[in-house]
Amino acid sequence: MTPTVQTAPVKGQSTPGETAADTLLILSNLIPIAGIMLWGWDAFVLLCLYWLETAIIGFWVMVRYILLSPPPGSLTMRSAFVAMAACGFFIVHAGIFMTVHMSFLWAVFAGRWASRIHSPTDFIRLIVIGEALWIPLATSFVGQGAMTLFDLIRRFILHWPVTIDIASLVSGFYKRIVLMHVAILLGAFAVTRIGASGPLVVLVLLKTALEFFMLFRTRRDANAAAVSRKQPARGGGRAET
DSSP, X not given: OOOOOOOOOOTTOOOHHHHHHHHHHHHHHHHHHHHHHHSOOOHHHHHHHHHHHHHHHHHHHHHHHHHHSSOTTOOOHHHHHHHHHHHHHHHHHHHHHHHHHHHHHHHHHOXXXXXXXXXXXXXXXXXXXXXXXXHHHHHHHHHHHHHHHHHHHHHHTSOOOOOOOXXXXXXXXXXXXXXXXXXXXXXXXXXXXXXXXXXXXXXXXXXXXXXHHHHHHHHHHHHHHHHHHHHHHHHHHHHHO
């Protein structure tokens, strides 16, 4: 007897869980406006926030790959070990990329912070805690984790065809870095020349719009792939009746 499989969501339709995760991600993207208007964040603090968000996304990319890359029913200790080995390479590669990126941000935008930050401990104390970056970072971490959790529920409880391809996952990660940070850096250069907070707010809104455009496009493609995988099975069921 063929096991019952839950129906995948209609293409373009969001589940309540996805809506909750999207809400958290929207909040994490709009909190910087409060930081700019109320706490006096400058361009360097905002760029540090987005740099740290990239590390959060990279962490959840690895979690998704380890748990969701094996085909359904083939998750074993061996496959998990192979995935973790691939993630080790990803950590080294992405770590080098992010180190070079931070070096560029520091050289161009650090300004007054260069005389106050002399170690990673100073960075955490003055930037992450002192400028309250931990608030949007925690919200982003929970939002990204919720999206991963919902995919795990679909895969292992609802038995929907959720499979992660490492090539598309990693290429999507780097594509996001390039697109997001090129736009952010161009805006930051404009802000440093104008010297006002208004352009920073516009920069946050543009970054939020771009991020959610990429998120919804990825979700649309994933839903379309899930629907296309299920169509032959449904067709076979109707033929039998």
